[in-house]
Amino acid sequence: MTRVPPLDRLGRPLGVLRLSLTARCNLACPYCLPDGVEPPGLLTLRQRLAVIEAAVALGAGSLRLTGGEPLLHDGLEALIAAAAPLRERGLREIALTSNGVLLSAERARTLRAAGLQRITLSLDGTTGESVGRMAGAGGADPGERARRGQVLLAKVLAAIEHARAAGFDPRRGELKLNAVIQRGVNDDQLLPLAALGRERGLELRLIEFMDVGTRNGWQPETVLSAAEMVDRIGHRWPLEPRGRGAHGTASRWRYGDAGTGGSGSTGGGAHLAVVASVTAPFCGDCNRLRVTADGIAYTCLFAAPGSGLDLRPWLQPQPDPVGLRQALADRWRRRQDRYSEERQELWQASAPQHPTTSRHAEMAYLGG
Numbered sequence: 001m002t003r004v005p006p007l008d009r010l011g012r013p014l015g016v017l018r019l020s021l022t023a024r025c026n027l028a029c030p031y032c033l034p035d036g037v038e039p040p041g042l043l044t045l046r047q048r049l050a051v052i053e054a055a056v057a058l059g060a061g062s063l064r065l066t067g068g069e070p071l072l073h074d075g076l077e078a079l080i081a082a083a084a085p086l087r088e089r090g091l092r093e094i095a096l097t098s099n100g101v102l103l104s105a106e107r108a109r110t111l112r113a114a115g116l117q118r119i120t121l122s123l124d125g126t127t128g129e130s131v132g133r134m135a136g137a138g139g140a141d142p143g144e145r146a147r148r149g150q151v152l153l154a155k156v157l158a159a160i161e162h163a164r165a166a167g168f169d170p171r172r173g174e175l176k177l178n179a180v181i182q183r184g185v186n187d188d189q190l191l192p193l194a195a196l197g198r199e200r201g202l203e204l205r206l207i208e209f210m211d212v213g214t215r216n217g218w219q220p221e222t223v224l225s226a227a228e229m230v231d232r233i234g235h236r237w238p239l240e241p242r243g244r245g246a247h248g249t250a251s252r253w254r255y256g257d258a259g260t261g262g263s264g265s266t267g268g269g270a271h272l273a274v275v276a277s278v279t280a281p282f283c284g285d286c287n288r289l290r291v292t293a294d295g296i297a298y299t300c301l302f303a304a305p306g307s308g309l310d311l312r313p314w315l316q317p318q319p320d321p322v323g324l325r326q327a328l329a330d331r332w333r334r335r336q337d338r339y340s341e342e343r344q345e346l347w348q349a350s351a352p353q354h355p356t357t358s359r360h361a362e363m364a365y366l367g368g
């Protein structure tokens with residue numbers, strides 16, 4: 001019998017499972033601020049696989065492995081290898097989001113061999129100072145911050161090439177770069193980051209600073225809008241709009257001089273993308289389910305702490321596939337999250353307070 005995938009109350013299907021493997025991170029980026037504490041009762045590989053199987057059965061074609069920093073998780077390759085056969089049941093891609101600091105050449109090869117298809121690395125600047133500041137490295141001492149940032153920058157730049165050498169081809173969208181841009185903090189890095197993406201033939205995805213979690217000091221005036229980012233970069237290099245794909249988070253632009261081979265050209269058609277969660281929300285077709293490292297399912301990045309569905313009753317002592325699928329389907333059918341749209345509606349009504357949830361679960365816990 002063919003099962004009909006559930007739709008939420010706003011008619012949205014489940015398409016993406018963002019599975020967090022750890023709440024720990026090796027960085028302390030101020031926009032996320034992990035507390036470095038792992039929640040008790042981390043799921044086992046078998047339990048995680050049961051969650052993935054259930055999500056795929058309900059329509060999720062994309063598995064995005066995340067953290068905290070997922071490369072801190074020893075069982076990462078084993079989980080990828082265990083999930084890879086689910087391609088026969090509708091899983092189209094297995095992707096990883098990482099800060100890249102721990103991505104050695106060997107690790108990139110083992111991840112590829114296990115079945116990983118896509119990596120998105122994070123880099124929020126191109127100088128030691130900017131990278132150190134955005135990674136929360138070096139404390140208040142500017143010299144130490146720049147020195148540590150330089151070390152991190154070198155590691156991430158090397159990680160890009162390790163991933164490429166392992167077979168992650170940016171021309172097929174298998175290797176991308178994420179950067180969070182905060183007005184007055186690292187917006188001076190916009191053009192250098194764009195230049196880096198062009199030089200290396202990578203899609204750079206610029207992400208608006210968001211009010212995730214409760215610790216990042218977010219204020220509306222700290223947001224540099226995606227439109228302004230595109231405008232600034234478009235003044236330097238010609239950009240052609242490519243739009244936002246169905247259920248995607250990023251609006252894409254193609255460099256008008258792509259592939260011309262001239263001085264400073266992308267040489268291979270690198271794209272620019274912007275994620276405008278704050279100024280141009282895309283809740284209308286949001287299809288993402290998040291499951292934390294300890295097995296709590298959330299249906300929005302901005303969910304309130306404690307509002308998730310604890311999946312462990314269907315995972316312990318042994319996974320109960322039918323019960324788990326039913327519980328997730330029921331939760332998805334009750335979903336009506338549209339936080340970013342609500343935030344924007346309040347702004348447009350000149351009421352700059354936070355909408356429905358004034359407290360959000362932390363980003364390092366939810367998986368970004």
Ligand code: SF4
Nearest residue numbers: 283286300301339340
């Ligand atoms: S605010 Fe929530 S519902 Fe809207 S796009 Fe983000 S995660 Fe999806």
